[in-house]
Amino acid sequence: MSLKTPAFDIASLHTFYRGGGSVADIVEAVFARIAEVNDPGIFIYLAEKAAVLAEAEKLGAFDPEKPLWGIPFAVKDNIDVAGMPTTAACPDYAYRPEKDATVVRLLRGAGALVIGKTNLDQFATGLVGVRSPYPIAKNAIDPKLVPGGSSSGSAVATAQGIVSFALGTDTAGSGRIPAGLNNIVGLKPSVGALSATGVIPACRTLDCVSIFALTVDDAWAVFSAASEYDEVDAYSKSIPATGFGSAPPVLTIGVPARADRQFFGDTLMEAAYDDALSALARLGHKLVEMPFGDFYKVANLLYEGAWVAERYAAVKDFFDTKEESFHSVTRKIYGGAKALSAADAFNGFYALQALKRKLAPLIASVDLFCVPTAPSHYTVADLEAEPIRENSRLGTYTNFVNLLDMCGIAVPTGSRADGLPASVTLLAPSGRDGLTATIARDLHQASGVTLGATGWPLPASAETAPRPDDRNLIDIVVVGAHLSGMPLNHQLVELDGKFSRVAQTSAAYKLYALAGTVPPKPGMVRVEEGEGGEIEVEVWKLTPAAFGLFVAAIPAPLGIGTVMLSDGTSAKGFLAEPLALEGALDITSYGGWRAYLKELSSLQRVGKTG
Numbered sequence: 001m002s003l004k005t006p007a008f009d010i011a012s013l014h015t016f017y018r019g020g021g022s023v024a025d026i027v028e029a030v031f032a033r034i035a036e037v038n039d040p041g042i043f044i045y046l047a048e049k050a051a052v053l054a055e056a057e058k059l060g061a062f063d064p065e066k067p068l069w070g071i072p073f074a075v076k077d078n079i080d081v082a083g084m085p086t087t088a089a090c091p092d093y094a095y096r097p098e099k100d101a102t103v104v105r106l107l108r109g110a111g112a113l114v115i116g117k118t119n120l121d122q123f124a125t126g127l128v129g130v131r132s133p134y135p136i137a138k139n140a141i142d143p144k145l146v147p148g149g150s151s152s153g154s155a156v157a158t159a160q161g162i163v164s165f166a167l168g169t170d171t172a173g174s175g176r177i178p179a180g181l182n183n184i185v186g187l188k189p190s191v192g193a194l195s196a197t198g199v200i201p202a203c204r205t206l207d208c209v210s211i212f213a214l215t216v217d218d219a220w221a222v223f224s225a226a227s228e229y230d231e232v233d234a235y236s237k238s239i240p241a242t243g244f245g246s247a248p249p250v251l252t253i254g255v256p257a258r259a260d261r262q263f264f265g266d267t268l269m270e271a272a273y274d275d276a277l278s279a280l281a282r283l284g285h286k287l288v289e290m291p292f293g294d295f296y297k298v299a300n301l302l303y304e305g306a307w308v309a310e311r312y313a314a315v316k317d318f319f320d321t322k323e324e325s326f327h328s329v330t331r332k333i334y335g336g337a338k339a340l341s342a343a344d345a346f347n348g349f350y351a352l353q354a355l356k357r358k359l360a361p362l363i364a365s366v367d368l369f370c371v372p373t374a375p376s377h378y379t380v381a382d383l384e385a386e387p388i389r390e391n392s393r394l395g396t397y398t399n400f401v402n403l404l405d406m407c408g409i410a411v412p413t414g415s416r417a418d419g420l421p422a423s424v425t426l427l428a429p430s431g432r433d434g435l436t437a438t439i440a441r442d443l444h445q446a447s448g449v450t451l452g453a454t455g456w457p458l459p460a461s462a463e464t465a466p467r468p469d470d471r472n473l474i475d476i477v478v479v480g481a482h483l484s485g486m487p488l489n490h491q492l493v494e495l496d497g498k499f500s501r502v503a504q505t506s507a508a509y510k511l512y513a514l515a516g517t518v519p520p521k522p523g524m525v526r527v528e529e530g531e532g533g534e535i536e537v538e539v540w541k542l543t544p545a546a547f548g549l550f551v552a553a554i555p556a557p558l559g560i561g562t563v564m565l566s567d568g569t570s571a572k573g574f575l576a577e578p579l580a581l582e583g584a585l586d587i588t589s590y591g592g593w594r595a596y597l598k599e600l601s602s603l604q605r606v607g608k609t610g
Contacts, residue, residue: 005029007456008164010071010218014064023056023070023113030072030115030162037160041137042153044077045084046116055113067221069111074157074166075104076150077117078124079209080198084114088200089122089132092325093318101198102233103167103209103226110225115163118153122327124169124202125311125334126150127177127394130383131327140182140453141421144379148178148394150202151210155182158212159452165213165222171202172302173398175210176410180373180423184452185444186410187211187219187437190430191402192237194223195230203310204235206402214451216411216441217462220244223433243434244441248499248538250485250594251285251439254366260292262396266376272422273372276413279446280370285439286485288366298355299399303392305340306348307403312337329387352403359404363429367493368436371397373410373423397425407433411440414447421449473541475500476550477563477573479511480522480593483538487519491553495546504534504566511535512576513596515583522593523558523576523584534566536592537573547572 005025006012013026031049034042056070063069075081078088080097081104087094100108108114121131129152130136137152139145140159147156151168155178158166168175170188179186187210194209201207209226213219224241255277263270277287301307312319312334319326319334326334363369375397378390401408408427416422424443426436441461450457476497481488484499508529514521524535542550551560557580563573590596 007214007451007454007459008072008161009214009451009456009459010068010164010221011459011462013071013164014069017062017070023059024053026070026072027052027056027113033160033162037162039138039156039160041119041132041135042157042160042162043074043116044087044089044119044134044153047084047114052113052115059111063111066111067225068107071112071165072115072163073107073112074115074118074154074163076120076154076166076168078120078169078200079104079167081114081117084117086117086200088124089120089134089327090325091133092322093315097198099198102195102228102230104198106226106228107222115157118151118157118166120152120154121150121174122330123200123311123315124150124171124174125330126391127173127398128378128383128387128391129178130380131329133327136380144381145181145377145420146380146383148181148374150174151178151212155179155184155186155212158182158214159184159454161214161452161454161456165211165218168210168212169199169202170208170210171206171402173395173401175208175212176398176408176425177374177394179212179410180412180425181377181421182452183412183421183423183449185213185216185219185412185440187213187223187433188401188408188410189223189227189433190237190239190407191405192235193239193241193407193433194226195228195233195236197230197233201314203307204314205310206307208402214456215459215461216409216437216444219409220437239431239433241433243432243498244437245434246499246501247435247438247442248367248484248489249284249502250483251367252288252365252485253280253285254288254290254362254369256292256371257289260296261372262296263372263375264393268416268418268420269372269374269376269422272413272416273424276422276424276443277370279413279443280439283442283446287370290362290366294355294359295400296396298352298359298403299395301348301352301355302395302399302403304348306345308333308337309340309345356404363404368426368428368432368439370424370426373397373425377420401427405430407431407436409433409436409440411444412447412449413443414449473498473543474547475571476540476542476547477503477537477565477571478540479524479535479537479574481519482574483594491550492540492542495542495550497546498541500539500541503537503539505537506564506566507534508532508564509535510586510588511590511593511596512581512584513587514576514580520597521558522587522596523580524563524574525576525578525581526561533588533591535588536594537563537565539571
């Protein structure tokens, strides 16, 4: 590749284009990179360079209104691209679609260029990337290791810098495991957020189109361009791509209890996970250990009864007439489903519903979860010796996610002691894709890793544009127990409140620790300008209806007034009546409630030990 050719993250490519670079130059660089990497296992079908150049020519002049203008991408070969064969890694199943899958159409409409169709575990059944009749894609970091599946080719193409991003699918972890094993980002959206029209199903009720990218910003840009409700897809949901770029400074993050963590003897992966948790703590978040046994029980359901039968149902007619066309491991899995009954399926549904009910309070008790992406790295030789067991182990922290209707994003967190990539996955209930992506971005930035296997440096995160869905929301300034991470913050979250920013008041306020309140609360009062101090607050956003409910629940002697902020703006916020100050302690000098509580906690610890 030419020294003048930029890194392939979207911001770098768009800077290149704005500076006069041509899409033709990038297309040439893509095909030069394919030759340089020389891995015949990445693509099942590669577009003709002349065809891609012709498509690039049609883009015309650089159009900043198209968020993916001139960006090369690859598509997992169970997703339709018009004119390119779809095989699902089974040559006898191949067909040539006349239309793009909905997600491909949307991405092309945003200016992206399809380079080819990528290899996969046959019919998207597997987490290893070696269940294919085609040459096996090589792990981009260490070719002795499995690349991860089922979206192996898409992950490796991205990690090798051949494309800026690639589409995969994810039923049990296929959009996360290959990302974690190849040092890239893997965004698994909420189920239904991206259309599955034009996608060969594995488990139709659980499947997601997933996104591999070099950075979280890029993954989110692709998600934003592809997220659209699809009336043709019976499982499509209206889940807007919102909420990315701003998160409360303190989140409660659930992690598996130490006794429940499973790394199958891989102490290096375990240590890398501990390092990632330490990074989250340094970012200011609160980690809470949680029992994980029931999550593992949900994970185990995926390869029992109902969902194995669903895989078989997706290709039943073809399997029953062309069983010999299947990879030996895939054939064994699908063949086993023929012995299952409708009763087995319903028993699976009942077991899942019982576990969902049991886990609901646990999931609701935290803002999100952080789990290892994979418990270990496995070699190709390991999979030859144990093709089923090692595949199952890779799904330890991924299999339960779609069954519980959660969104997730796998993100690199650095290198293990042996130099192999480390990764964690952030999870949250459906619809909170923006929250998980925001924390993933912060964690990625803190890691300082390079991009995939390219050696390209991780670029600074882009500024996030204001969210159009926020225009009709009301700002509310909170100063005490409603701050993120504080005991009453849940009242804002339960009203779908959105964190906006940390701010300071003007110097016209005094802050007091009120007497006799449980949990402890502060009271803020307005004074003459200059006689108070700048108090740290948080600004949240509520719908008008939620704002009314929130204000109605505020107990006397607290109330809502207009709070002036240090930047000259104002918003409605908590103020205390003079009556509340009886016996209160003036804590204005601390600059905020959080700082006061930190000092108070420190003094209490000294008192206990001194």
